[in-house]
Amino acid sequence: xxxxxxxxxxxxxxxxxxxxxxxxxxxxxxxxxxxxxxxxxxxxxxxxxxxxxxxxxxxxxxxxxxxxxxxxxxxxxxxxxxxxxxxxxxxxxxxxxxxxxxxxxxxxxxxxxxxxxxxxxxxxxxxxxxxxxxxxxxxxxxxxxxxxxxxxxxxxxxxxxxxxxxxxx
Amino acid sequence: xxxxxxxxxxxxxxxxxxxxxxxxxxxxxxxxxxxxxxxxxxxxxxxxxxxxxxxxxxxxxxxxxxxxxxxxxxxxxxxxxxxxxxxxxxxxxxxxxxxxxxxxxxxxxxxxxxxxxxxxxxxxxxxxxxxxxxxxxxxxxxxxxxxxxxxxxxxxxxxxxxxxxxxxxxxxxxxxxxxxxxxxxxxxxxxxxxxxxxxxxxxxxxxxxxxxxxxxxxxxxxxxxxxxxxxxxxxxxxxxxxxxxxxxxxxxxxxxxxxxxxxxxxxxxxxxxxxxxxxxxxxxxxxxxxxxxxxxxxxxxxxxxxxxxxxxxxxxxxxxxxxxxxxxxxxxxxxxxxxxxxxxxxxxxxxxxxxxxxxxxxxxxxxxxxxxxxxxxxxxxxxxxxxxxxxxxxxxxxxxxxxxxxxxxxxxxxxxxxxxxxxxxxxxxxxxxxxxxxxxxxxxxxxxxxxxxxxxxxxxxxxxxxxxxxxxxxxxxxxxxxxxxxxxxxxxxxxxxxxxxxxxxxxxxxxxxxxxxxxxxxxxxxxxxxxxxxxxxxxxxxxxxxxxxxxxxxxxxxxxxxxxxxxxxxxxxxxxxxxxxxxxxxxxxxxxxxxxxxxxxxxxxxxxxxxxxxxxxxxxxxxxxxxxxxxxxxxxxxxxxxxxxxxxxxxxxxxxxxxxxxxxxxxxxxxxxxxxxxxxxxxxxxxxxxxxxxxxxxxxxxxxxxxxxxxxxxxxxxxxxxxxxxxxxxxxxxxxxxxxxxxxxxxxxxxxxxxx
Ligand SMILES: [Zn+2]
Numbered sequence: 001x002x003x004x005x006x007x008x009x010x011x012x013x014x015x016x017x018x019x020x021x022x023x024x025x026x027x028x029x030x031x032x033x034x035x036x037x038x039x040x041x042x043x044x045x046x047x048x049x050x051x052x053x054x055x056x057x058x059x060x061x062x063x064x065x066x067x068x069x070x071x072x073x074x075x076x077x078x079x080x081x082x083x084x085x086x087x088x089x090x091x092x093x094x095x096x097x098x099x100x101x102x103x104x105x106x107x108x109x110x111x112x113x114x115x116x117x118x119x120x121x122x123x124x125x126x127x128x129x130x131x132x133x134x135x136x137x138x139x140x141x142x143x144x145x146x147x148x149x150x151x152x153x154x155x156x157x158x159x160x161x162x163x164x165x166x167x168x169x
Numbered sequence: 170x171x172x173x174x175x176x177x178x179x180x181x182x183x184x185x186x187x188x189x190x191x192x193x194x195x196x197x198x199x200x201x202x203x204x205x206x207x208x209x210x211x212x213x214x215x216x217x218x219x220x221x222x223x224x225x226x227x228x229x230x231x232x233x234x235x236x237x238x239x240x241x242x243x244x245x246x247x248x249x250x251x252x253x254x255x256x257x258x259x260x261x262x263x264x265x266x267x268x269x270x271x272x273x274x275x276x277x278x279x280x281x282x283x284x285x286x287x288x289x290x291x292x293x294x295x296x297x298x299x300x301x302x303x304x305x306x307x308x309x310x311x312x313x314x315x316x317x318x319x320x321x322x323x324x325x326x327x328x329x330x331x332x333x334x335x336x337x338x339x340x341x342x343x344x345x346x347x348x349x350x351x352x353x354x355x356x357x358x359x360x361x362x363x364x365x366x367x368x369x370x371x372x373x374x375x376x377x378x379x380x381x382x383x384x385x386x387x388x389x390x391x392x393x394x395x396x397x398x399x400x401x402x403x404x405x406x407x408x409x410x411x412x413x414x415x416x417x418x419x420x421x422x423x424x425x426x427x428x429x430x431x432x433x434x435x436x437x438x439x440x441x442x443x444x445x446x447x448x449x450x451x452x453x454x455x456x457x458x459x460x461x462x463x464x465x466x467x468x469x470x471x472x473x474x475x476x477x478x479x480x481x482x483x484x485x486x487x488x489x490x491x492x493x494x495x496x497x498x499x500x501x502x503x504x505x506x507x508x509x510x511x512x513x514x515x516x517x518x519x520x521x522x523x524x525x526x527x528x529x530x531x532x533x534x535x536x537x538x539x540x541x542x543x544x545x546x547x548x549x550x551x552x553x554x555x556x557x558x559x560x561x562x563x564x565x566x567x568x569x570x571x572x573x574x575x576x577x578x579x580x581x582x583x584x585x586x587x588x589x590x591x592x593x594x595x596x597x598x599x600x601x602x603x604x605x606x607x608x609x610x611x612x613x614x615x616x617x618x619x620x621x622x623x624x625x626x627x628x629x630x631x632x633x634x635x636x637x638x639x640x641x642x643x644x645x646x647x648x649x650x651x652x653x654x655x656x657x658x659x660x661x662x663x664x665x666x667x668x669x670x671x672x673x674x675x676x677x678x679x680x681x682x683x684x685x686x687x688x689x690x691x692x693x694x695x696x697x698x699x700x701x702x703x704x705x706x707x708x709x710x711x712x713x714x715x716x717x718x719x720x721x722x723x724x725x726x727x728x729x730x731x732x733x734x735x736x737x738x739x740x741x742x743x744x745x746x747x748x749x750x751x752x753x754x755x756x757x758x759x760x761x762x763x764x765x766x767x768x769x770x771x772x773x774x775x776x777x778x779x780x781x782x783x784x785x786x787x788x789x790x791x792x793x794x795x796x797x798x799x800x801x802x803x804x805x806x807x808x809x810x811x812x813x814x815x816x817x818x819x820x821x822x823x824x825x826x827x828x829x830x831x832x833x834x835x836x837x838x839x840x841x842x843x844x845x846x847x848x849x850x851x852x853x854x855x856x857x858x859x860x861x862x863x864x865x866x867x868x869x870x871x872x873x874x875x876x877x878x879x880x881x882x883x884x885x886x887x888x889x890x891x892x893x894x895x896x897x898x899x900x901x902x903x904x905x906x907x908x909x910x911x912x913x914x915x916x917x918x919x920x921x922x923x924x925x
Contacts, residue, residue, distance in 0.1 A: 048590070
C-alpha cells in the first residue's frame with residue numbers, strides 16, 4: 001500500500017490540470033551588471049512542483065514554506081540547483097553563489113550570483129529543473145546584457161541555450 | 170473674446186499646414202490599410218445579432234431551448250464495479266425545426282478499448298506507467314470501458330435504428346419530430362466502472378486499502394446532446410478534456426446500492442425514511458434548521474462501523490430533480506454526512522458534505538462552511554441559488570462539478586495532520602466546484618466549445634468567494650499579477666482565450682486564470698465594482714437556465730454599463746498579446762509670460778511679430794536655454810496677463826476655489842506591449858505625499874506606441890510610478906518608474922540578506 005501513496009503524489013499533478021489553475025513554467029532571469037562585474041540570477045519555481053521534483057529525487061517530508069520546513073532546506077535547494085542549473089560563461093563552466101531564497105505565495109525565488117566576470121563574451125545556460133518530472137515543463141530563461149535582451153524557452157527536447165556577444169570596441 | 174478664438178483657430182490651421190508640407194516632401198509613397206485600430210468595434214468578430222441572441226446580449230423573442238426529461242432505474246454493483254441502467258427519455262422539441270434524428274452523448278465511450286481519445290495526443294514516453302496503464306498502453310490489455318447498449322426502443326417497444334460514432338450516437342426517428350412535439354424512447358445499458366486513481370479519469374471509483382470503494386458516478390447515462398439556435402446539434406466529440414453541453418429537464422431516478430451505502434445525488438431524496446436509519450432520518454430533518462453550524466446526519470462512528478462490514482442485501486434511493494442539466498451521484502460505505510442550512514430570503518438551501526474518515530479533521534472543519542460561503546457570495550453576484558441543496562464530496566484527486574453535487578480532493582496525512590497549502594487547496598477546489606453550480610450548471614454555456622465561459626467566469630467569482638472565506642489565506646493582491654508569467658511566455662505556445670477547448674495549450678492558464686484575471690481587471694480597474702457588478706448580474710440573470718454564447722456575455726457587459734469594452738474583449742480574449750506600459754521621459758516646465766523659442770518660431774511662420782501674438786502664457790522647459798532663475802517659483806497669477814483675466818472674469822469667491830499649479834510635467838508614456846490598458850500613475854511629491862491619476866485606455870486610440878500628457882502640479886514631484894499596485898498585468902515593470910530604478914530586485918534582496 002505504500003506503493004499507492006507514492007504514486008498518488010506523482011500522478012496527482014497532471015489530473016489537477018483539469019480543475020485547478022496549473023501550468024508548468026519556471027522563470028530564470030539572468031542579468032549581467034558590468035559595473036559590478038557580476039551576473040545576477042533570479043530563478044523562480046512553483047513550490048508544489050519543486051517539492052514533487054525533490055521528492056522524486058529522494059528528498060521526502062520537506063514541508064516547504066510551512067512552519068515545519070526542514071532546517072537544511074537551503075542546502076537541499078542549493079544541491080538541487082547545482083545539479084540542474086548550469087552556467088558556462090566565456091566557454092568555461094562556472095559555479096555560482098547561493099545568496100538566498102524567498103517565498104512569495106505559491107512561488108519560491110532563488111537568488112544566485114556569479115561574481116568577478118570582467119567581460120562577458122558568451123553565456124550558456126542548461127536548465128533541467130523539473131524537466132523529468134513534468135512532461136510539459138517549460139523553463140524560460142531571460143538574459144539581459146546591457147541593452148541586449150534575449151528570451152530562451154527550454155523544454156525536455158531542448159535543455160540548453162547559448163548566447164554569444166560580439167565585442168566591437 | 171472673439172479675437173482670441175480667431176487667433177487660436179488660425180494657429181491650429183498653421184500647424185496643420187506645416188505638417189502637410191513636411192509630408193509632401195516624402196518621396197516614398199505610403200500604402201493604405203484597413204482599420205487596424207485596437208478600438209475598432211467587434212462587429213466582424215461577433216456573430217450577427219438576431220431574434221434569438223439579440224444585439225443587447227439578451228435572449229430574443231424567438232429564442233428557443235429544448236427540454237429533456239429522464240426517468241431512470243440504476244443498479245450499482247459494488248462487487249464487480251459495474252453499473253446498469255434503464256432510462257426513459259422524453260424529448261420536447263421546442264425549436265421551430267422538425268428533427269429527423271436525435272444525437273445522444275455516450276461519454277463513457279472515451280474509455281472504450283477502441284477509443285480514439287489517446288490517438289490525438291502526440292508526445293514522447295510518460296515519466297511513469299502504472300501497471301494498468303502499462304498493460305493498457307503497450308500490452309493490448311485495455312480496460313473494457315465504454316457503454317454496452319442492450320436496446321433502444323420507442324414507447325411502444327419497437328426497436329429504433331441508431332448509429333454510434335465514438336462518443337456520439339445518432340438515434341433515427343420513425344418520422345420527423347415536428348416543432349412543439351415530444352418523443353419518448355427507452356435505452357437499456359451497462360458499463361464497467363473504471364478505477365479513476367489508475368487511469369486519471371474524471372469519474373469512476375476510488376479504491377481504499379480497506380477494500381471499500383467510493384463511487385464518483387457522472388456522465389454515466391446516455392444523455393441528449395444540445396440542439397440550439399447557434400450550433401444546431403452540438404455534437405463535437407468528447408475527447409476527455411473539453412466538458413459538456415446539456416439541456417435542462419426533470420429527473421426521476423431510482424438507484425439501488427448495497428444496503429450499507431450512504432449516497433447523495435442531484436435532486437432531493439424522495440424516500441429518506443427507507444434509506445436512512447431512524448436516528449439518521451431524525452438528524453436529516455433536524456439539519457434543516459441548523460443555520461449556525463454544521464451538524465451530522467451520518468456520524469463518523471456510523472461511517473466507521475459501516476466500512477468494517479459488508480451488507481449482502483440492497484436498498485433503493487429515490488431522487489427527484491427539477492430543471493437541471495445533468496444528474497450525478499456518489500455512493501460508499503465510508504461516508505460521513507454533515508449538513509448546514511442556509512437562508513436565502515426565506516428559502517432554505519442545504520449545504521452538505523460527504524467524506525470518509527480519511528478526510529477528517531479537515532473536512533468536518535471546513536467543507537460544509539465553504540459550501541455555505543460559496544452559495545452566499547455567488548448568489549450576491551448573480552441570483553439566489555435556486556436548487557434545494559449543494560453538496561461537496563471528498564474523493565481523492567477529483568475536482569469535478571455537476572448540478573447540486575461535486576467531488577473535491579484534499580485530505581490530511583495518515584495522522585490527520587495537514588498544512589496550510591493542503592487546507593488552501595481543499596478550500597479552493599470546493600469553492601470552485603460548488604461555484605460551478607452557477608456557471609455552467611445554471612448559466613448554461615457550452616463547455617465543449619468555450620471552456621473559458623464556465624471555467625474563467627467561475628474562477629473569477631471564486632476569487633471573491635475565497636477572499637470572503639479567508640482573506641489571509643486568499644489575498645486579493647495576488648490578482649491579476651498571477652497571470653503575468655503565463656502571458657509573458659512563448660508566443661508559440663499561447664492561444665487566444667477565444668479558442669475551442671481541445672485546441673489550447675496550458676488549459677489552466679488559458680481557460681481559467683487568464684479570463685478570471687481579465688474580469689478582475691475589468692471590475693477593479695477599468696469599470697469599477699459598481700458598474701461591473703450590475704452588468705455581470707445582468708448577464709447572469711438574463712441567461713439563467715439558458716444557453717449563452719460569448720457574444721451574449723460581451724454584449725451584456727456593455728449593454729448594462731454604457732462602457733465600450735470592445736477593445737478589452739479584442740485584446741484580452743481574441744489575441745495573445747500582453748500589457749507593458751512604461752514611463753519613458755519626464756520633463757519639468759514652468760510658466761512664463763515671455764514668448765518661448767517655439768512661440769517666436771510660430772510667429773515667424775505666421776508672418777507676424779511676437780508682439781502681435783495674442784496675450785498668452787507660455788510653458789518653458791527647465792532645460793531650455795531661455796530658462797532663467799527668476800522664472801522659478803513664479804505662480805501663474807503672478808503674471809499680469811493671467812491676473813487681469815482672472816480679475817475680469819471671476820468673483821473673489823470663485824477665485825479662491827481655483828487651483829494654482831506651479832510646475833508642469835510633460836510625461837511621455839511608452840507602450841511596448843500589444844494590449845491597450847488604462848495608464849495608472851502615482852505621483853510622489855517632495856513632501857512625501859502621493860497622488861494618483863488614471864488615464865482611460867482610450868488614451869492610446871491615436872498612437873499605439875507612445876503618448877504624452879501634461880500634468881500640472883503645485884508641488885515638486887520626486888517619483889513617478891506606473892501601475893503602482895500591479896493591477897493591469899504589466900509583464901515588465903522595469904520601465905514603470907521615474908527616475909529609473911537602477912537598484913535591481915537582486916540588489917535589494919542581497920542587501921536585505923546582508924542586513925539579516
Ligand atoms: Zn472548473
